[in-house]
Amino acid sequence: MSISQDSRYAYAVGRIRVLENKLLDKTKMQRLQNAKSVDEALLVLSETDYADLVAKAPNPYDIDAITTEEIKRVYLLIRELLPKEALADLFLIKYDIHNLKVLLKAHYQKKDFDYLLVDAGLVPAETIKSVLKNDQLPSIPKEYYEGVKAAKAAYEERQDPKVIDEVLDRTQTAMVADMASKGGHEFYRRLLAAQVDLVNLKSLARVKRLGRGRAFLDDSLLPGGTLAPSFFTPLYGSDWAQLVQAFSLTPYKAVVEQGVAAYLESGQLTTLEKLADNFQMTMLREAKMFALGPEPIIAYVMAKENEVRNIRIIMIGKKNGVATAEIAERLRESYV
Amino acid sequence: MVSWFGIEAGMGLAILGAALAVFLGGIGSSIGVGIAGQMASGVVTEDPEKFGKLLLLQALPGTQGIYGFLVGFWVILKVGLLGGDPATITIDQGFQLFAACLPIAFSGLISGIWQGKVSAAAMGIVAKRPEASGKALILPAMVETYAILGLLASILLITGIRI
Numbered sequence: 498m499s500i501s502q503d504s505r506y507a508y509a510v511g512r513i514r515v516l517e518n519k520l521l522d523k524t525k526m527q528r529l530q531n532a533k534s535v536d537e538a539l540l541v542l543s544e545t546d547y548a549d550l551v552a553k554a555p556n557p558y559d560i561d562a563i564t565t566e567e568i569k570r571v572y573l574l575i576r577e578l579l580p581k582e583a584l585a586d587l588f589l590i591k592y593d594i595h596n597l598k599v600l601l602k603a604h605y606q607k608k609d610f611d612y613l614l615v616d617a618g619l620v621p622a623e624t625i626k627s628v629l630k631n632d633q634l635p636s637i638p639k640e641y642y643e644g645v646k647a648a649k650a651a652y653e654e655r656q657d658p659k660v661i662d663e664v665l666d667r668t669q670t671a672m673v674a675d676m677a678s679k680g681g682h683e684f685y686r687r688l689l690a691a692q693v694d695l696v697n698l699k700s701l702a703r704v705k706r707l708g709r710g711r712a713f714l715d716d717s718l719l720p721g722g723t724l725a726p727s728f729f730t731p732l733y734g735s736d737w738a739q740l741v742q743a744f745s746l747t748p749y750k751a752v753v754e755q756g757v758a759a760y761l762e763s764g765q766l767t768t769l770e771k772l773a774d775n776f777q778m779t780m781l782r783e784a785k786m787f788a789l790g791p792e793p794i795i796a797y798v799m800a801k802e803n804e805v806r807n808i809r810i811i812m813i814g815k816k817n818g819v820a821t822a823e824i825a826e827r828l829r830e831s832y833v
Numbered sequence: 834m835v836s837w838f839g840i841e842a843g844m845g846l847a848i849l850g851a852a853l854a855v856f857l858g859g860i861g862s863s864i865g866v867g868i869a870g871q872m873a874s875g876v877v878t879e880d881p882e883k884f885g886k887l888l889l890l891q892a893l894p895g896t897q898g899i900y901g902f903l904v905g906f907w908v909i910l911k912v913g914l915l916g917g918d919p920a921t922i923t924i925d926q927g928f929q930l931f932a933a934c935l936p937i938a939f940s941g942l943i944s945g946i947w948q949g950k951v952s953a954a955a956m957g958i959v960a961k962r963p964e965a966s967g968k969a970l971i972l973p974a975m976v977e978t979y980a981i982l983g984l985l986a987s988i989l990l991i992t993g994i995r996i
Contacts, residue, residue, distance in 0.1 A: 504868040507953050511875020514960035788954030789868070 506790055509578040513797045516574075519546040520833045521804055529808070530825055535815045542808070560812040564805040569617050571801045575794065583680055584791060587673055588798055592618035594669040596625050597641060601648055601661050604629065644668030663716050670721045684792045688780055688799075691748075693722035695773040698749060701729045701740075702756070702766050723747075737761060752776050767827065774829045778803065781832060800832030807831065844919060846927030847912050850934030851905040854987065857938040858901020861945020865894025865952070872953035876960045886959050886966050893973050894948040897941035900984040904937045907991050920996050933990035940983025948976040 521529070525545060532538035535558060543551050550563050557563070575585040592615050603610040614622040620637055628634060634642045648664040670693060677686045700717040704710075711733050718726040724747065732740050737757050744753040756769025784796030807828050814824040873887040908930055913920040922930070951973040958969035 504871065504950070504953070507868050507871035508875040510953075511872040511877075511956060511960065512879050513875075514957045515876055515879035518961060788957060789872075789950065 504789055506579075506794065510789055510793050512574075512578060513793050517793075517797060517800075517833065520800055521545055521808075521831065522833045523831065526807065526811075526828070526831060529811050530821055530828070532811075532815060535812065538812060538815050547808075558816070560809055560816075564809055565615065565617065568801065568805055571798055572617065575798060578794065579791075582791075583676055584682065584794065585798075586619055587676055587680075587682075587685065588802075589617065589619045590669055590673055590676075592616075593620055593625065593641060594644075594665050596622050597629075597645060597648075598661055598665050600626055600629050601645065601652070601665075602658050605652060605658065605661075640668055640672045660716070666719060670719050674721050682791055682795065684784065684787075685795050688777065688795075690721065690723045691780055692777060693719050694724050694747075694749065695752070695776065697722060697724070697726065697729050698744075698753070699766070699770055699773060701732060702760070702769055705733060705737075705740075706760070706766060749773075749776065771827065771829060774803075778830045778832065796832065803829055804831060841922075843922030843924045843927030844912060846924070847908055847922055847930040848914075850931035850938075851908040853931075853938040854901045854908070854934040854941075855905035856901070858904075858941030858945065859898040861942040862895050862898030862901075863945075865897070865945040865947075865949025866891060868946075868949040869894060869952040869956065872956045876956055880960065883959055883963070886963075886969075887956055889970065890952045890955055890959070890973065893952050893970075893977065894945050896977060897945035897948070897980045900937050900980055901941045904934055904984065904987045904991070907988065908934060911991060911994070911996060922996065926994060926996055929994045930991065933987055933994060936983040936986035936990070937980075938983075940979050944976050944980040944983075948973050948980075951976055 525541070529538055529541050532541055539551055539557055542548070547563065547567065550566050551557050554563050554566075572585055572589060575588075579585065596614050596618060599610045599613045611626075614626070616622040618625075620641075625637065628637050629645070634645060644665050644667075647668070648661045651660040651664050652658070670689075674686065674689055677689060697718050701714060704714040704717065711730065714733050715726075715730060718729055720726060728743075732743055735743070737760070741753055741757050744750055752769070752772040756766070756772050759768035760766055781796050781799055784792040787793055810827050811824055814827075869891040873884075873891050876887060877884050909915055911930070912922055955969035955972050959966050
């Protein structure tokens with residue numbers, strides 16, 4: 498009987514269950530959306546869990562700083578809750594990869610992109626910077642080191658900054674999937690596989706829409722999903738109806754059907770992208786059914802990431818005077 | 834009286850039964866209370882006001898240990914170990930007492946663990962929907978049924994054994 502496996506997480510789950518209550522629910526999000534100005538929206542935020550951050554922020558209008566701070570707080574909490582687990586690391590890898598991309602591009606374009614660095618990853622941004630500068634690659638995790646080497650080689654061959662993204666995205670997917678399966682986080686692995694599928698679906702739709710060519714699509718497809726890249730490539734040449742048909746036996750049937758219908762009507766892929774994100778959120782909600790175990794913790798972190806993304810969409814929209822209806826169009830479903 | 838390796842076998846079996854009832858029930862309860870206690874600590878860390886309701890839920894898986902102890906104690910009384918004047922227990926009676934202890938020993942062990950898990954899950958209800966706390970109490974209490982049935986069977990059996 499596996500008593501220990503799930504009950505290891507009992508304390509963490511207890512805390513998460515209370516913290517979930519503090520996630521912004523539909524009503525609060527609605528109020529935030531309906532705010533007439535940035536100031537009013539900030540006032541709404543001050544009534545939520547973000548109150549402290551808004552009050553303490555040197556510049557409350559800098560929503561990126563506030564939300565980054567919140568995300569960091571969540572990761573620190575997960576570290577504290579599960580000190581012996583690599584679970585928090587799974588979420589941090591993407592920030593390191595982002596920093597690596599930024600720094601490599603800055604290196605090749607001889608520009609300073611330091612303001613784009615995010616200091617939330619496993620390795621401090623400064624360390625990554627000095628490591629890359631002094632070419633001391635072996636002092637960062639092996640996978641990063643190999644990713645950077647591959648990215649450099651690819652760039653020098655093709656002289657296109659996009660290949661840096663492609664190579665490092667692959668590094669990220671492979672690394673996260675590997676860690677998730679090693680840690681026995683089956684739920685997270687399933688979420689990731691679906692995420693890769695949906696990213697590939699979005700790439701396919703985008704490349705088709707822009708008519709960028711099949712080679713371009715081949716480069717952007719990621720491995721590691723439930724659908725192999727070879728499922729997507731032949732669809733480049735087919736028409737949209739055939740694409741819908743091809744997905745009719747996958748779990749993404751509804752996403753593709755509605756997304757493509759909206760595209761054919763409006764010429765925009767925003768609906769498809771939104772439906773893809775909502776699909777993931779629906780999967781994430783399964784975590785509510787797990788009483789004990791790592792699932793609620795994983796779901797909380799992802800719900801927070803989603804919430805922060807929504808807050809950014811709203812606040813940046815408000816700042817730029819985007820109409821409320823248009824903002825609402827872009828928002829993703831929330832976890833609670 | 835049968836003696837194995839110089840040990841009085843009947844009395845030995847009776848004591849073994851009593852010991853099993855106490856320690857298996859105790860293991861079930863300690864694991865159950867342990868799981869529920871960890872979850873309760875997590876909830877209280879974030880929301881100390883819920884302590885009262887959680888305490889009740891944490892205590893629920895604790896009963897199996899008490900039932901086990903009760904049965905063990907009953908056997909000790911029955912064989913007269915407590916008064917300093919132990920009865921003579923034949924090997925037949927010893928086996929009977931031993932077997933009579935098994936229902937609570939095993940139902941206590943298993944139901945204690947599972948009740949702990951259900952209690953922890955129910956604490957999630959208290960954390961998220963305090964208004965449904967009453968319902969949260971009923972769910973782990975269902976598991977209690979089977980510990981009680983085990984206790985009942987053990988006590989009926991012990992009472993029925995003639996010494």
